[in-house]
Amino acid sequence: MSRNRRINDRWTGVLCLTTGEREAGFDLWQGMGDFTQERKNGNPGDWQIEATEEEVSIRAIQDDKEMVLIAGRQIVSLEKIELLAIGTRHPFENGKPLKVLLEEVNDHKAVAVIPWGVGKWMGIRGQIVKEMIRHYSSGKFFLGDTGNRPRFWPKPTLLKEAEKQGIKNLPGSDPLPFPGEYRKPGSYGFALNGSLDAERPFKSLQEKLFDPAVEIWHYGALEKAQRFFRHQLALQYRKHWKRRTPVDL
Template sequence: MAIVADTHVHLYKCYDLNLAFSELFRNLDRRAAEAGSVVQSRAVKAAFLAERQDCDFFENLENGRLDGQLGEFKVDRIAGHGCMRITAKDDQLFLFAGRQSSTLERIEVLGLAMSGTVPDGLTAFDTIRRIKDLGGVPVVAWAFGKWLFGRGKVVRRLVDAFKAGEILLGDSSMRPAIWPEPGLMKLARRKGIAVVAGSDPLPFAGEEQMMASCATIFDANLDTLHPLVSARAILAGVGSMPAVSGGRAGVLDVLRRRRGAGAKKT
């Protein structure tokens, strides 16, 4: 089995949820196909939410409050808070709860595969500890300009301080195609710290199409009876570097998306 996953998913009030899930399913299938016929034939689709403090889409989906906005998609609640199965016809996707926190140093840290929240404004080290206390998997996420200068030094200290399996680094579709892979990602890999990738869609209508534009391929078996526990173990125990699938936009497209996010509200 293989898992094809978008590890940095946002849902926003301005989104058409039916379109968002349609794009997730379609683009995850594309990412699996890009990885080859063997992966495509046995891939399980997954999406990891990284919700901001003002968003509660996982809870609202779980409680049925958004069923009327899902179109053809159905929510299959799984025993054990933190994961649900999204189904459409004969296809399915595992959706995991998670949060995004902005640290005191203005670095983005994701808490994947976890319920509960971690407040903004803690130090990066304290944010990671709180995520671990909640059972989540911490991901230090790349964001435009946030790994440079003083903040880059903070990320370097995190990479130096933690071992393989304790944190992940996160790449994003927002990193322009001509932008070389950051040296901190290369350093992390040398230490055995895995780099995962996700779409990180922005908060304005139309960004639904970016879902799973960038994804991660795990050579692992997801226990579909206990998916939350299984996903945590896979993320924290990546034995070999997962593959990244998908393309990145040009600089002008990235700048256009950033302008759109600044001009429109959720």
């Protein structure tokens, strides 16, 4: 197929699958061929999986709709700051300084995103992110708001500072490991005009993201307060209690 063939005759969505250690994610989709998925109205719909000329992207097509799936990694730095690497399958090592990880992601020609998280942009960690915004150019990384931020939580100051420096905000849905969260992917994100190269969709998307002339629109609703607090309590339980081993003395 021609490298110049464009995706412009159907609605196209892009889903970036950023996975952590011991998570399959993107790899599960490769080699699946055709599969059947139930639509909301209960009628079966056939999705056709097609490979591209990139190792980090595949296409899923159904009638007049198309979804591009892009591989990515979720990394945690020495400072406990999360960093996303979009457009790569490289197994980055956790626990390195954030600046070192950022350089590694850039070296692998991936898109680096520092996503928002509860408490992760505050205190010492917030100061680290702030310094990176001030000292790095807009081509090094993006910030990323998430759909997990509750509606009562104002827009983070760091997002505003980044915008002044020309660093774009690439929001994402960021589903959590709880029942019902499988519906969340794609519910909070961004959109842009133009078409993608059918054989190199990640490369063409990357070019658009780094183009200062390309405008990005954000869409989706933030999390409801009740659901936000319920998830935070559940996360703390998983972190502090579920891993403990009961001992009978």
